[in-house]
Amino acid sequence: MAKQPTMSRALQRRENIAGYLFMLPCLLFFIGFVVIPMIICILTSLTDTNMHDPGLIGGGFIGLDNFVRLWGDKDFLAALKNTFVIVIVSVPTVCAFSLWVSSAIYRMKGPVLSAFRCIFYLPVVTGSVAVTVVWAWMYNNYYGIFNYILGSKGLGLIDGRINWLGDEKYALGCIILILFTTSVGQPIVLYVSALGNVDTTLIEAAQVDGATEMQVFWKVKWPQMMPTTLYILVITTINSFQCFALIQLLTKGGAGTDTVMYRIYWTAFKLTEQAGHFGYANAMGVVLAIFIGLLSAVQFKLAKEK
Amino acid sequence: MKKLVATVLAMAMALSLAACGGGQKPSESTPPAAGSNPPASQSTSSTPTDAATEITAWIYPVGGWGDEAKVKPLIDQFTADTGIKVNLEWLAYADGDDKVNTAITAKKAPDLIMEGPERLVANWGAKGYMVDLSDMLDDTDKSEINAAALAACTSTDGKVYQYPMFITAHCMGINLDAFKAAGADQYLNLDTHTWTTEGFIKAVEALYAKKNDTVAAIYCKGQGGDQGTRALINNMYGGTFTNAEHTQYTWDDPNNIKALEQLKSMPGIAFDASLEGGDELKLMYQEILDMAFCWNIAQQLDPASAHGDPGKTMNGQEIICMNFPSPDGTPVLQGGIWGLGIFDNGDQAKIDAAKEFVKYMCDSENAAEAAKISNFFSARSAAEGADLSNIFADNAIMTDYNKVILPNLGDYYQITTGWAGARTEWWNMLQKVGKGEDIAASVAEHVANANAAAAG
Numbered sequence: 011m012a013k014q015p016t017m018s019r020a021l022q023r024r025e026n027i028a029g030y031l032f033m034l035p036c037l038l039f040f041i042g043f044v045v046i047p048m049i050i051c052i053l054t055s056l057t058d059t060n061m062h063d064p065g066l067i068g069g070g071f072i073g074l075d076n077f078v079r080l081w082g083d084k085d086f087l088a089a090l091k092n093t094f095v096i097v098i099v100s101v102p103t104v105c106a107f108s109l110w111v112s113s114a115i116y117r118m119k120g121p122v123l124s125a126f127r128c129i130f131y132l133p134v135v136t137g138s139v140a141v142t143v144v145w146a147w148m149y150n151n152y153y154g155i156f157n158y159i160l161g162s163k164g165l166g167l168i169d170g171r172i173n174w175l176g177d178e179k180y181a182l183g184c185i186i187l188i189l190f191t192t193s194v195g196q197p198i199v200l201y202v203s204a205l206g207n208v209d210t211t212l213i214e215a216a217q218v219d220g221a222t223e224m225q226v227f228w229k230v231k232w233p234q235m236m237p238t239t240l241y242i243l244v245i246t247t248i249n250s251f252q253c254f255a256l257i258q259l260l261t262k263g264g265a266g267t268d269t270v271m272y273r274i275y276w277t278a279f280k281l282t283e284q285a286g287h288f289g290y291a292n293a294m295g296v297v298l299a300i301f302i303g304l305l306s307a308v309q310f311k312l313a314k315e316k
Numbered sequence: 317m318k319k320l321v322a323t324v325l326a327m328a329m330a331l332s333l334a335a336c337g338g339g340q341k342p343s344e345s346t347p348p349a350a351g352s353n354p355p356a357s358q359s360t361s362s363t364p365t366d367a368a369t370e371i372t373a374w375i376y377p378v379g380g381w382g383d384e385a386k387v388k389p390l391i392d393q394f395t396a397d398t399g400i401k402v403n404l405e406w407l408a409y410a411d412g413d414d415k416v417n418t419a420i421t422a423k424k425a426p427d428l429i430m431e432g433p434e435r436l437v438a439n440w441g442a443k444g445y446m447v448d449l450s451d452m453l454d455d456t457d458k459s460e461i462n463a464a465a466l467a468a469c470t471s472t473d474g475k476v477y478q479y480p481m482f483i484t485a486h487c488m489g490i491n492l493d494a495f496k497a498a499g500a501d502q503y504l505n506l507d508t509h510t511w512t513t514e515g516f517i518k519a520v521e522a523l524y525a526k527k528n529d530t531v532a533a534i535y536c537k538g539q540g541g542d543q544g545t546r547a548l549i550n551n552m553y554g555g556t557f558t559n560a561e562h563t564q565y566t567w568d569d570p571n572n573i574k575a576l577e578q579l580k581s582m583p584g585i586a587f588d589a590s591l592e593g594g595d596e597l598k599l600m601y602q603e604i605l606d607m608a609f610c611w612n613i614a615q616q617l618d619p620a621s622a623h624g625d626p627g628k629t630m631n632g633q634e635i636i637c638m639n640f641p642s643p644d645g646t647p648v649l650q651g652g653i654w655g656l657g658i659f660d661n662g663d664q665a666k667i668d669a670a671k672e673f674v675k676y677m678c679d680s681e682n683a684a685e686a687a688k689i690s691n692f693f694s695a696r697s698a699a700e701g702a703d704l705s706n707i708f709a710d711n712a713i714m715t716d717y718n719k720v721i722l723p724n725l726g727d728y729y730q731i732t733t734g735w736a737g738a739r740t741e742w743w744n745m746l747q748k749v750g751k752g753e754d755i756a757a758s759v760a761e762h763v764a765n766a767n768a769a770a771a772g
Contacts, residue, residue, distance in 0.1 A: 176590030
């Protein structure tokens with residue numbers, strides 16, 4: 011009897027070792043490709059590093075100069091504004107639309123439900139380049155289908171043409187629309203699954219007590235879906251903040267569609283002749299990470315309070 | 317238990333650091349100054365072989381050199397003749413610079429690269445990554461190579477970072493059938509392929525009156541093909557883009573502002589932020605636009621790279637090359653000068669093998685074939701006794717181009733410091749002009765940005 015605690019500790023230790031060993035490969039990757047680059051990024055943002063400077067952090071320490079410079083950089087502030095517009099418009103619309111579609115389809119029979127899931131998930135699994143090429147064709151100023159439908163040969167709603175991707179009035183909206191179609195797939199699948207897992211006894215109890223459909227949804231189902239909603243909010247927010255491929259492929263940051271992610275790329279890899287460009291781009295990255303972190307924290311906090 | 321976990325974590329971090337930091341060691345031995353002999357320490361660390369048998373060449377898709385089928389036989393011949401294997405990789409203009417810059421940072425730059433002086437001389441050469449090739453040029457070579465091309469390939473301190481291979485002059489392409497249908501061909505001098513600015517304006521008006529739609533586009537989605545918009549705006553009223561010394565951007569020249577105001581006022585001209593040069597010439601090939609500012613002889617031979625008939629649109633309408641319009645019909649065209657440069661990777665054997673490749677392609681009897689592949693003109697009149705001045709004698713389009721377009725080649729100002737930043741400022745400025753912002757103010761702001769960035 012006296013030996014039993016020692017045996018348990020040995021067993022526990024063996025299990026712990028096994029657990030840590032299983033974690034080790036991921037941990038190595040996480041540290042090597044996430045933690046260390048993150049630290050390098052933060053340190054580099056405090057320097058005037060150029061791309062080809064020798065050493066891990068090449069340039070000289072300049073304190074917070076890059077961050078001070080950012081707040082006076084008109085182009086960066088415009089990119090930041092555009093990024094926030096994308097986040098503010100796309101996150102609520104993606105969540106609301108996904109919830110609505112999921113609520114409408116989750117009770118459907120197997121094959122029909124699968125068909126809907128496929129339809130909405132298809133843009134997610136299709137390569138972003140392929141999706142963008144099709145959208146670019148539809149938006150084309152000269153032979154795009156939208157101008158054809160809206161123009162004199164179609165519905166006659168517009169005179170001449172609309173330069174969807176070349177006019178500041180429309181370009182950002184066009185980007186948000188594509189982002190929306192590629193973002194709703196995963197939330198719909200998750201919401202369908204979450205709705206299917208709602209405790210039916212609670213729903214039946216509420217119905218017996220005379221709750222309406224709306225009351226059942228908001229008072230019974232919605233609280234049980236809160237963890238899923240939180241995940242969707244955080245993921246959609248991060249994806250929206252990091253919108254890059256669509257901008258790169260469609261507008262190259264022009265026509266009022268520049269975002270912080272695109273500006274980071276442009277500053278780091280295109281403006282290689284400008285002194286301190288790598289440190290400056292890293293400072294943008296740090297600012298973006300801070301905003302993402304803050305917004306995610308707020309979302310976690312609000313979800314917890316709920 | 318905690319000690320064990322801490323040990324494992326420490327090992328993991330050390331391994332990660334080693335993995336990430338492994339590439340730093342070579343950076344301690346700075347590449348030798350271009351053209352100089354490598355220092356002893358570098359020789360020992362790089363363990364050079366006596367004779368390199370394999371080199372890597374990265375090729376930007378310059379004319380026909382972007383087509384592997386055309387290039388490979390010549391490369392195979394080089395390997396057969398010299399025993400040196402060449403691993404060719406093609407870059408795209410969209411992200412080629414990113415790849416090269418990343419490779420330089422990672423100490424994985426290729427041995428050879430094909431592009432123009434704005435990259436090889438003004439950028440990578442100026443930063444000390446390229447080998448000085450001046451020892452490959454004797455007096456005979458210098459007398460045979462186009463003087464302007466050689467000057468552009470030479471840095472301010474006299475080092476040759478690019479061996480010039482072929483040259484062209486960028487021009488305009490116009491749909492002659494559309495011009496004739498609109499009666500706008502009366503403004504063209506078809507003997508010299510020139511026109512005046514006044515003629516250009518009238519031609520656009522006539523074409524617009526005929527089709528009531530966009531005639532030509534000032535494309536400004538990005539920097540792709542921006543040589544066309546620069547050349548048009550500079551030529552219309554005799555403006556300049558940089559000063560003669562290539563030390564300052566001068567596109568706030570009143571003549572350029574006048575040209576921008578004129579273009580902005582023309583209903584047939586669209587400032588289009590959804591197009592780049594490549595998009596624009598496709599639209600002309602599809603007969604949607606009647607002119608393309610992003611044109612050159614390679615396009616004339618194979619419009620929009622669609623492998624259709626030379627000098628024809630998709631439906632067979634006739635495309636002709638035109639000089640850019642100028643007040644008196646004497647244009648100054650933007651040049652394209654391409655050639656080979658060698659990255660200094662610290663391995664003398666590889667550098668020697670790369671030089672052998674450069675000599676084979678640029679200064680031997682094979683130079684004619686190397687230039688012909690490009691669909692551009694050889695940058696030299698002769699090489700090792702072989703005449704290169706008329707390599708396209710059997711091609712009427714090339715002969716015509718050589719006669720009426722190439723002589724108008726102007727200053728190669730793309731080697732001005734801060735070129736990448738200036739190009740960004742240019743298309744952003746065009747977008748603002750297109751949006752209707754004050755032209756003089758937009759021009760002044762972006763020129764100031766370009767000059768500030770160039771000053772570092």
